[in-house]
Amino acid sequence: METIHQNVSLAFRYPVYFTEGVFEPDNPVLASTISSAEEGGPHKLLFVLDRGICDRRPGLVQQIEAYCAAHPNLELARPPLIVPGGEGVKNTPQYVNVVLEAISEFGLCRHSYVVVAGGGAVLDMAGYAASTAHRGVRLIRIPTTVLSQNDSGIGVKNFLGVFAPPHAVINDFAFLSTLVDRDWRSGIAEAVKVALIKDASFFEFLEEHAHGLATRESTPMRRLIHRCAELHLHHIASGGDPFEAGSARPLDFGHWSAHKLEQMTRFRLRHGEAVAIGMALDATYSCLSGMLPEADWRRILALLEDVGFELYVPELGGPLSRSEPESLLHGLTEFREHLGGRLSITLLEGIGRGVEAHEMEDELIRDSIAELASAATQARRRAV
Numbered sequence: 001m002e003t004i005h006q007n008v009s010l011a012f013r014y015p016v017y018f019t020e021g022v023f024e025p026d027n028p029v030l031a032s033t034i035s036s037a038e039e040g041g042p043h044k045l046l047f048v049l050d051r052g053i054c055d056r057r058p059g060l061v062q063q064i065e066a067y068c069a070a071h072p073n074l075e076l077a078r079p080p081l082i083v084p085g086g087e088g089v090k091n092t093p094q095y096v097n098v099v100l101e102a103i104s105e106f107g108l109c110r111h112s113y114v115v116v117a118g119g120g121a122v123l124d125m126a127g128y129a130a131s132t133a134h135r136g137v138r139l140i141r142i143p144t145t146v147l148s149q150n151d152s153g154i155g156v157k158n159f160l161g162v163f164a165p166p167h168a169v170i171n172d173f174a175f176l177s178t179l180v181d182r183d184w185r186s187g188i189a190e191a192v193k194v195a196l197i198k199d200a201s202f203f204e205f206l207e208e209h210a211h212g213l214a215t216r217e218s219t220p221m222r223r224l225i226h227r228c229a230e231l232h233l234h235h236i237a238s239g240g241d242p243f244e245a246g247s248a249r250p251l252d253f254g255h256w257s258a259h260k261l262e263q264m265t266r267f268r269l270r271h272g273e274a275v276a277i278g279m280a281l282d283a284t285y286s287c288l289s290g291m292l293p294e295a296d297w298r299r300i301l302a303l304l305e306d307v308g309f310e311l312y313v314p315e316l317g318g319p320l321s322r323s324e325p326e327s328l329l330h331g332l333t334e335f336r337e338h339l340g341g342r343l344s345i346t347l348l349e350g351i352g353r354g355v356e357a358h359e360m361e362d363e364l365i366r367d368s369i370a371e372l373a374s375a376a377t378q379a380r381r382r383a384v
């Protein structure tokens, strides 16, 4: 019998809003994104909240309850679930199960919504649960850290293992004011990343505003988040591989070593802090291999330092061997396995110009680490 070749094309559309005070009674964004989806209602909502935001904003739960009470198309399925923030929430199935149980207990269907507000870790956890319940309950993400507003919370994937585009993303700048300095800074690394691989004028903007960004000025931060989100979303939509079937991953610039460093430091480093080091390493490698002009390399390190990143950690000085699981170089092996197929690393040939490479030389990686160690010593001397 003849083979039938099935072909299904799907278009995914979702808005990424930028607002302030999403749960203020007169803020229309959340209510209108739900009622614009279809007629009828009310729609059941299950809120999942990062404890980090609840602790710093007493009254948040009551504010959400009042918002839903004031909008007849929104029905709270149960009081908001509050889960711990940060990496721990992803490292056990416990919280995914709590969300799944609430979805089932309160009768959420595929026309209901999980609304999750929090950092990237909580968004990943609740997004994973929502995407597996009933083959996908609608998800509205309200990212509350810089990194989740400009990178992890706006895309189509989730680090717990599924591709699942959200129904909508609502970036509320007001949440950023309660971040600790580390979490404010951490997300800036992803903006430097997209600037380096795609947009030299965005890099210049970041250089010009490095001091303001480091001292928590909100105007440049809002512009940073908007531009960084725009570049990420554009890449996902037009890069030709939204669900990452191939092995090229330009948005993973600096990430092969960053993922390994997060692991090696037992998550002492935040994701963005590890990415800053990973980018410094791959920029240094690009320079030492003759691809990137030295003047560009100096600008890259200077920007990362001006924003306040430390570009060297003792773990970089450990053994360097690809077969040793505890070695940084093992990160290359893990990255290749994760991509599937061929190793594909983004390096730089200029600011705003990423290039794909398929191998890295161990000797040059060693030299790059030594360069970073000496640059860090000089930076410390300048600081005293």
Ligand SMILES: NC(=O)c1ccc[n+]([C@@H]2O[C@H](COP(=O)([O-])OP(=O)(O)OC[C@H]3O[C@@H](n4cnc5c(N)ncnc54)[C@H](O)[C@@H]3O)[C@@H](O)[C@H]2O)c1
Pocket: 050, 051, 052, 053, 056, 084, 085, 086, 087, 090, 118, 119, 120, 121, 122, 124, 144, 145, 146, 147, 148, 151, 152, 153, 155, 157, 158, 159, 175, 176, 177, 178, 179, 180, 183, 186, 270, 271, 272
């Ligand atoms: N899905 C993706 O594509 C993707 C991409 C990159 C990273 N990630 C994941 O994102 C996570 C990192 O996300 P992150 O940088 O947002 O950190 P995070 O989620 O670990 O949060 C850091 C801390 O900030 C707290 N917090 C959150 N919002 C706050 C606020 N407004 N005020 C005060 N404290 C607040 C949290 O409680 C937590 O303690 C990692 O788990 C990483 O794997 C996912």
Ligand SMILES: [Zn+2]
Pocket: 151, 190, 255, 271, 275
């Ligand atoms: Zn990242």
